[in-house]
Amino acid sequence: MSNNYIQDMSLVIKAADFAARKHNTQRRKDAAQTPYVNHPIGAAYILTNEAKVYDAVTLAGAILHDTVEDTDTSFEEIRNEFGDEVLSVVRDVTDDKSLSKEETKRLQIVHAPHICEKAKYVKLADKLNNLRDLERYLPVGWDKETARKYASWSREVVSKLKGLNETLDKELEDVIEKILVKYQ
Protein backbone atom coordinates (compact mmCIF):
# COMPACT_ATOMS: atom_id res chain seq x y z
CA MET A 1 0.00 0.00 0.00
CA SER A 2 1.26 3.45 -0.85
CA ASN A 3 2.24 5.85 1.91
CA ASN A 4 -0.33 8.35 0.63
CA TYR A 5 -3.13 5.81 0.90
CA ILE A 6 -2.12 4.93 4.46
CA GLN A 7 -1.88 8.61 5.42
CA ASP A 8 -5.25 9.47 3.88
CA MET A 9 -7.08 6.53 5.46
CA SER A 10 -5.50 7.26 8.83
CA LEU A 11 -6.51 10.93 8.70
CA VAL A 12 -10.15 10.13 7.91
CA ILE A 13 -10.47 7.39 10.54
CA LYS A 14 -8.77 9.60 13.13
CA ALA A 15 -11.32 12.32 12.34
CA ALA A 16 -14.18 9.83 12.83
CA ASP A 17 -12.77 8.73 16.20
CA PHE A 18 -12.24 12.36 17.27
CA ALA A 19 -15.74 13.50 16.21
CA ALA A 20 -17.41 10.48 17.87
CA ARG A 21 -15.70 11.29 21.17
CA LYS A 22 -16.30 15.05 20.98
CA HIS A 23 -20.00 14.73 20.08
CA ASN A 24 -20.63 11.81 22.43
CA THR A 25 -23.13 13.54 24.72
CA GLN A 26 -25.04 15.26 21.87
CA ARG A 27 -28.15 14.01 20.12
CA ARG A 28 -30.05 15.00 16.96
CA LYS A 29 -33.40 16.70 17.43
CA ASP A 30 -35.45 13.64 16.46
CA ALA A 31 -37.76 11.58 18.66
CA ALA A 32 -35.28 8.69 18.71
CA GLN A 33 -32.46 11.01 19.89
CA THR A 34 -30.06 9.76 17.26
CA PRO A 35 -26.37 10.34 18.14
CA TYR A 36 -25.27 13.75 16.78
CA VAL A 37 -22.21 12.22 15.10
CA ASN A 38 -24.49 10.49 12.59
CA HIS A 39 -24.81 13.94 10.96
CA PRO A 40 -21.12 14.69 10.21
CA ILE A 41 -20.54 11.06 9.21
CA GLY A 42 -23.60 11.27 6.95
CA ALA A 43 -22.25 14.48 5.38
CA ALA A 44 -18.91 12.78 4.63
CA TYR A 45 -20.74 9.79 3.15
CA ILE A 46 -22.70 12.11 0.82
CA LEU A 47 -19.33 13.33 -0.47
CA THR A 48 -17.93 9.85 -1.28
CA ASN A 49 -21.15 8.14 -2.29
CA GLU A 50 -22.87 10.89 -4.28
CA ALA A 51 -20.44 13.72 -5.03
CA LYS A 52 -17.58 11.27 -5.72
CA VAL A 53 -15.23 13.37 -3.63
CA TYR A 54 -12.40 11.26 -2.18
CA ASP A 55 -9.95 13.91 -1.02
CA ALA A 56 -8.93 13.02 2.56
CA VAL A 57 -8.70 16.62 3.81
CA THR A 58 -12.22 17.35 2.55
CA LEU A 59 -13.60 14.15 4.11
CA ALA A 60 -11.87 14.81 7.44
CA GLY A 61 -13.20 18.38 7.29
CA ALA A 62 -16.73 17.07 6.74
CA ILE A 63 -16.45 14.69 9.69
CA LEU A 64 -15.04 17.43 11.94
CA HIS A 65 -17.20 20.28 10.65
CA ASP A 66 -19.32 20.81 13.78
CA THR A 67 -16.69 19.99 16.44
CA VAL A 68 -15.52 23.55 17.08
CA GLU A 69 -19.00 25.07 16.69
CA ASP A 70 -20.82 22.59 18.91
CA THR A 71 -18.30 21.03 21.36
CA ASP A 72 -15.38 22.20 23.54
CA THR A 73 -12.93 21.67 20.65
CA SER A 74 -10.65 24.62 19.80
CA PHE A 75 -9.14 25.53 16.42
CA GLU A 76 -5.73 24.97 18.06
CA GLU A 77 -6.69 21.38 18.86
CA ILE A 78 -7.77 20.79 15.24
CA ARG A 79 -4.46 22.22 14.02
CA ASN A 80 -2.41 20.07 16.45
CA GLU A 81 -4.27 16.85 15.66
CA PHE A 82 -5.03 17.27 11.95
CA GLY A 83 -2.76 20.01 10.55
CA ASP A 84 -3.24 23.34 8.79
CA GLU A 85 -5.16 22.12 5.74
CA VAL A 86 -7.93 20.48 7.76
CA LEU A 87 -7.92 23.48 10.07
CA SER A 88 -8.68 25.87 7.20
CA VAL A 89 -11.63 23.75 6.07
CA VAL A 90 -13.08 23.57 9.58
CA ARG A 91 -12.44 27.27 10.11
CA ASP A 92 -14.29 28.18 6.91
CA VAL A 93 -17.43 26.26 7.93
CA THR A 94 -17.55 27.30 11.61
CA ASP A 95 -20.05 29.97 12.61
CA ASP A 96 -19.07 32.62 15.14
CA LYS A 97 -21.36 31.66 17.99
CA SER A 98 -20.77 35.00 19.79
CA LEU A 99 -22.98 36.67 17.14
CA SER A 100 -26.76 36.60 17.09
CA LYS A 101 -28.52 33.78 15.26
CA GLU A 102 -29.80 36.22 12.60
CA GLU A 103 -26.32 37.65 12.01
CA THR A 104 -24.80 34.17 11.85
CA LYS A 105 -27.32 33.16 9.20
CA ARG A 106 -26.78 36.37 7.21
CA LEU A 107 -23.01 35.87 7.31
CA GLN A 108 -23.25 32.30 5.97
CA ILE A 109 -24.78 33.76 2.81
CA VAL A 110 -22.19 36.55 2.61
CA HIS A 111 -19.18 34.31 3.28
CA ALA A 112 -20.19 31.31 1.12
CA PRO A 113 -18.58 32.54 -2.14
CA HIS A 114 -15.28 33.26 -0.39
CA ILE A 115 -14.59 30.04 1.51
CA CYS A 116 -12.04 27.54 0.15
CA GLU A 117 -13.25 24.93 -2.35
CA LYS A 118 -12.93 22.03 0.09
CA ALA A 119 -15.04 23.97 2.59
CA LYS A 120 -17.64 24.57 -0.14
CA TYR A 121 -18.05 20.82 -0.59
CA VAL A 122 -18.40 20.38 3.16
CA LYS A 123 -20.98 23.16 3.36
CA LEU A 124 -23.05 21.59 0.55
CA ALA A 125 -22.95 18.13 2.16
CA ASP A 126 -23.78 19.61 5.59
CA LYS A 127 -26.86 21.35 4.21
CA LEU A 128 -27.95 18.35 2.17
CA ASN A 129 -27.73 16.03 5.17
CA ASN A 130 -29.67 18.46 7.38
CA LEU A 131 -32.29 19.09 4.69
CA ARG A 132 -32.84 15.36 4.14
CA ASP A 133 -33.41 14.95 7.88
CA LEU A 134 -35.80 17.90 7.78
CA GLU A 135 -37.71 16.36 4.90
CA ARG A 136 -38.14 13.14 6.92
CA TYR A 137 -39.30 14.75 10.21
CA LEU A 138 -39.76 18.08 11.99
CA PRO A 139 -36.97 18.49 14.57
CA VAL A 140 -38.21 18.69 18.18
CA GLY A 141 -39.38 22.26 18.87
CA TRP A 142 -39.74 23.22 15.19
CA ASP A 143 -43.00 24.07 13.46
CA LYS A 144 -43.73 24.14 9.72
CA GLU A 145 -42.68 27.77 9.45
CA THR A 146 -39.29 27.04 11.07
CA ALA A 147 -38.83 24.28 8.51
CA ARG A 148 -39.76 26.51 5.56
CA LYS A 149 -37.46 29.28 6.79
CA TYR A 150 -34.56 26.85 7.19
CA ALA A 151 -35.14 25.54 3.66
CA SER A 152 -35.36 29.03 2.12
CA TRP A 153 -32.27 30.24 3.94
CA SER A 154 -30.37 27.09 2.94
CA ARG A 155 -31.37 27.71 -0.67
CA GLU A 156 -29.77 31.16 -0.46
CA VAL A 157 -26.56 29.76 1.03
CA VAL A 158 -26.23 26.96 -1.52
CA SER A 159 -27.08 29.31 -4.41
CA LYS A 160 -23.69 30.92 -3.72
CA LEU A 161 -22.00 27.53 -4.12
CA LYS A 162 -23.64 26.37 -7.35
CA GLY A 163 -21.62 24.84 -10.19
CA LEU A 164 -19.12 22.84 -8.16
CA ASN A 165 -20.98 19.55 -8.36
CA GLU A 166 -24.03 18.77 -10.48
CA THR A 167 -25.27 15.92 -8.30
CA LEU A 168 -25.19 17.98 -5.12
CA ASP A 169 -26.86 20.95 -6.86
CA LYS A 170 -29.68 18.73 -8.11
CA GLU A 171 -30.19 16.85 -4.82
CA LEU A 172 -30.28 20.12 -2.89
CA GLU A 173 -32.77 21.66 -5.27
CA ASP A 174 -35.02 18.57 -5.05
CA VAL A 175 -35.01 18.24 -1.27
CA ILE A 176 -35.68 21.97 -0.75
CA GLU A 177 -38.67 21.76 -3.09
CA LYS A 178 -39.99 18.70 -1.22
CA ILE A 179 -39.66 20.47 2.15
CA LEU A 180 -41.49 23.57 0.91
CA VAL A 181 -44.33 21.38 -0.36
CA LYS A 182 -44.47 19.11 2.70
CA TYR A 183 -44.54 21.94 5.26
CA GLN A 184 -46.66 24.48 3.35
Ligand SMILES: Nc1nc2c(ncn2[C@@H]2O[C@H](COP(=O)(O)OP(=O)(O)O)[C@@H](OP(=O)(O)OP(=O)(O)O)[C@H]2O)c(=O)[nH]1
Ligand atom coordinates in the same frame (compact mmCIF):
# COMPACT_ATOMS: atom_id res chain seq x y z
N1 LIG B 1 -32.70 19.05 10.24
C1 LIG B 1 -32.21 18.74 11.45
N2 LIG B 1 -31.24 19.53 12.00
C2 LIG B 1 -30.76 19.18 13.22
C3 LIG B 1 -31.25 18.06 13.93
N3 LIG B 1 -30.58 17.95 15.10
C4 LIG B 1 -29.71 18.95 15.14
N4 LIG B 1 -29.79 19.73 14.02
C5 LIG B 1 -28.96 20.89 13.75
O1 LIG B 1 -29.74 22.07 13.82
C6 LIG B 1 -29.10 23.08 13.02
C7 LIG B 1 -30.18 23.80 12.24
O2 LIG B 1 -30.94 24.52 13.11
P1 LIG B 1 -30.74 26.09 13.31
O3 LIG B 1 -31.53 26.78 12.27
O4 LIG B 1 -29.29 26.40 13.39
O5 LIG B 1 -31.40 26.32 14.69
P2 LIG B 1 -31.07 25.75 16.14
O6 LIG B 1 -29.87 24.82 16.06
O7 LIG B 1 -30.81 26.92 16.98
O8 LIG B 1 -32.34 25.02 16.50
C8 LIG B 1 -28.11 22.40 12.10
O9 LIG B 1 -26.83 22.83 12.52
P3 LIG B 1 -25.54 22.85 11.55
O10 LIG B 1 -25.25 21.45 11.13
O11 LIG B 1 -24.50 23.63 12.25
O12 LIG B 1 -25.98 23.56 10.21
P4 LIG B 1 -26.53 25.02 9.84
O13 LIG B 1 -27.33 25.52 11.00
O14 LIG B 1 -25.34 25.85 9.57
O15 LIG B 1 -27.33 24.75 8.63
C9 LIG B 1 -28.38 20.91 12.36
O16 LIG B 1 -27.22 20.09 12.30
C10 LIG B 1 -32.27 17.27 13.32
O17 LIG B 1 -32.76 16.31 13.88
N5 LIG B 1 -32.71 17.66 12.10
Ligand SMILES: [Mn+2]
Ligand atom coordinates in the same frame (compact mmCIF):
# COMPACT_ATOMS: atom_id res chain seq x y z
MN1 LIG C 1 -23.59 20.46 10.43
